[in-house]
Amino acid sequence: MARPLTADDLPLPAPAPTSGDVAEAGGWVRGRRWWRRFARNRGAVFGLAVFVAVVLMAVFAGVLAPYDPLTQGVGPANEAPTWKHWAGTDSFGRDMLSRIIYGARIALVVGIMSVLLAMIVGVTLGLVAGYYGGWVDVVIMRVMDGLFAFPIIILAIAMMAVMGFGVKNVIIAVAVGFVAPFARVTRADVLAVKEEPYIEAARLAGVARPAIIARHVLPNVLAPIIVQAALRVSGAIITESGLSFLGLGPPPPTPVWGSMIAEGRNFIVMAPHVSTIPGIALMVTIVGLNLLGDGLRDTLDPRLRR
Amino acid sequence: MLRFLLSRVGQTVAVLVTVSVIIFALMRLIPGDPILMMLGDDFTEEAYQKLRAKLGFDRSIVVQYLIWLQAILRGDLGDSYLNHELVSRLVWDAFLPTLSLVVASMIVGILVAVPSGIVAAMRKDSAWDWGSMGFAIFVYSMPSFWKGIVLIWIFSVHLRWFPAMGYVAPWEDFWGGLWRLALPAVTLGTFFSGLVARIIRSSLLEVLDLDYIKAARARGVRRAALVYRHALANALIPVVTIIGLQFGTLLGGAVLTETVFGIPGMGRLTVAAILNRDYAVVQGAILLGVFAVVIVNLAVDLTYAFLNPRIRVA
Numbered sequence: 001m002a003r004p005l006t007a008d009d010l011p012l013p014a015p016a017p018t019s020g021d022v023a024e025a026g027g028w029v030r031g032r033r034w035w036r037r038f039a040r041n042r043g044a045v046f047g048l049a050v051f052v053a054v055v056l057m058a059v060f061a062g063v064l065a066p067y068d069p070l071t072q073g074v075g076p077a078n079e080a081p082t083w084k085h086w087a088g089t090d091s092f093g094r095d096m097l098s099r100i101i102y103g104a105r106i107a108l109v110v111g112i113m114s115v116l117l118a119m120i121v122g123v124t125l126g127l128v129a130g131y132y133g134g135w136v137d138v139v140i141m142r143v144m145d146g147l148f149a150f151p152i153i154i155l156a157i158a159m160m161a162v163m164g165f166g167v168k169n170v171i172i173a174v175a176v177g178f179v180a181p182f183a184r185v186t187r188a189d190v191l192a193v194k195e196e197p198y199i200e201a202a203r204l205a206g207v208a209r210p211a212i213i214a215r216h217v218l219p220n221v222l223a224p225i226i227v228q229a230a231l232r233v234s235g236a237i238i239t240e241s242g243l244s245f246l247g248l249g250p251p252p253p254t255p256v257w258g259s260m261i262a263e264g265r266n267f268i269v270m271a272p273h274v275s276t277i278p279g280i281a282l283m284v285t286i287v288g289l290n291l292l293g294d295g296l297r298d299t300l301d302p303r304l305r306r
Numbered sequence: 307m308l309r310f311l312l313s314r315v316g317q318t319v320a321v322l323v324t325v326s327v328i329i330f331a332l333m334r335l336i337p338g339d340p341i342l343m344m345l346g347d348d349f350t351e352e353a354y355q356k357l358r359a360k361l362g363f364d365r366s367i368v369v370q371y372l373i374w375l376q377a378i379l380r381g382d383l384g385d386s387y388l389n390h391e392l393v394s395r396l397v398w399d400a401f402l403p404t405l406s407l408v409v410a411s412m413i414v415g416i417l418v419a420v421p422s423g424i425v426a427a428m429r430k431d432s433a434w435d436w437g438s439m440g441f442a443i444f445v446y447s448m449p450s451f452w453k454g455i456v457l458i459w460i461f462s463v464h465l466r467w468f469p470a471m472g473y474v475a476p477w478e479d480f481w482g483g484l485w486r487l488a489l490p491a492v493t494l495g496t497f498f499s500g501l502v503a504r505i506i507r508s509s510l511l512e513v514l515d516l517d518y519i520k521a522a523r524a525r526g527v528r529r530a531a532l533v534y535r536h537a538l539a540n541a542l543i544p545v546v547t548i549i550g551l552q553f554g555t556l557l558g559g560a561v562l563t564e565t566v567f568g569i570p571g572m573g574r575l576t577v578a579a580i581l582n583r584d585y586a587v588v589q590g591a592i593l594l595g596v597f598a599v600v601i602v603n604l605a606v607d608l609t610y611a612f613l614n615p616r617i618r619v620a
Contacts, residue, residue: 287444
């Protein structure tokens with residue numbers, strides 16, 4: 001006997017065809033193929049190694065650091081590198097190596113947390129703007145255009161002026177500058193995805209709009225968002241270091257690479273190591289993250305894959 | 307073309323309005339009472355109410371915004387709380403050194419990037435390619451403020467070739483100005499070159515793969531002539547876009563670089579103003595900086611449409 005059609009009779013929306021060539025393969029196979037592509041990219045592997053090393057340094061700072069990063073006078077002031085102090089000491093006689101190791105914590109926490117925060121806010125705005133369209137889209141995207149016009153470091157400086165100092169405020173200040181790129185990337189892909197037949201099917205099946213966005217749209221726009229996030233972490237760390245260098249970062253005596261470079265500037269003639277060595281740590285981290293981000297972009301973003 | 311021009315100018319105005327709302331909102335979010343701060347020791351209840359009414363702070367927030375916008379459109383950015391100088395004067399005086407640093411850096415960046423991008427593309431996958439692209443990532447990843455310190459250490463402290471500090475406007479003393487601007491411009495310019503070299507390489511490789519180049523090669527045009535006479539002009543078009551997209555980043559980089567080299571520009575002005583809670587100056591500096599970015603982007607878009615007619619119709 002015929003019965004009226006219900007949502008259950010409609011074919012289920014097909015799973016995300018994120019990467020054309022392996023759409024039918026399981027996630028595990030897809031992951032392995034991706035890894036093989038990734039592993040061929042020597043720069044990306046180097047970047048990953050640097051990133052893992054910095055993460056380990058930050059996590060095990062307490063074990064790895066030979067001295068307490070805040071204790072003054074563990075050696076003579078401004079002493080060049082020796083066997084006792086591999087990276088020398090600063091003007092307060094603190095061990096530089098220990099401060100650099102602990103500095104990885106602030107860099108990573110601010111870099112990752114601010115990008116995550118920007119990603120959550122930006123992706124949500126991009127999903128809503130792209131899927132709902134109309135005046136919602138216009139209002140959100142015009143505000144994003146306005147934010148996008150600000151150079152990131154200048155926006156961060158302005159935010160620090162508004163909010164005052166502290167690690168939490170640095171995270172927010174850096175994040176604000178990265179919201180607009182996430183919103184734009186997400187919106188652009190949502191506009192394409194929402195015309196797909198499986199979205200149409202879900203809509204006809206009576207799935208509520210927020211559920212369609214979360215379950216069917218988001219998974220299909222995720223790859224470029226992940227790439228964007230990976231590419232932005234280095235920018236976030238550079239921005240944080242810039243704020244700290246200007247004296248607008250986490251307050252002293254917190255070990256922060258940017259402020260260590262700034263402090264050493266006054267001793268550049270007699271003790272160049274105070275300024276130069278923390279910069280090497282910062283630079284190696286940034287090179288690594290940039291190479292890793294490039295590698296992820298080349299292997300994850302289906303549009304760029306050849 | 308006229309339609310494209312009008313719509314692009316319209317967009318720019320919309321962005322500027324949004325930017326003004328954002329800056330206005332930021333300035334109102336700052337904790338503390340600006341009227342108390344302006345009055346300082348001259349505080350009396352009567353003076354407080356008078357200034358409050360004069361600045362329109364007793365009206366609705368929309369009216370306050372319109373009053374504020376009207377003043378800015380007249381070029382009135384207020385006075386510095388600190389020394390009562392005109393903010394427009396202070397900000398403009400600081401903007402010129404920063405702008406000259408940005409322009410000098412762009413020139414240095416392009417001078418380095420064009421040859422290294424071409425070499426990398428012409429000898430793809432060779433040691434030249436690896437070397438110049440490795441160099442590009444390296445200089446691009448060095449934070450400008452740290453690179454500046456390293457350059458000072460090498461070229462000022464050790465070799466004594468360039469001064470470590472100071473600024474002279476190139477339009478007052480050309481060679482003296484350039485000599486002082488050299489290290490800061492190399493600092494920021496190499497960052498820019500890293501970015502541009504990678505763009506030139508990939509866009510040149512793309513162009514070299516197009517049919518008209520293949521046809522020219524089939525006619526027996528030599529490889530060097532192929533690149534310089536046929537491919538390069540088209541491959542350089544994306545560089546124009548990058549100048550627009552990265553102008554803001556360069557301005558931000560200049561803010562940090564000039565702090566290292568003691569250049570009296572926007573960075574020093576803004577940071578000092580934040581530490582002194584001189585918010586009229588902070589607001590003026592940010593307004594001018596963002597205004598410059600938006601205008602440069604408009605100019606670049608129009609240039610791009612001029613260079614690449616396909617954009618005009620789209």
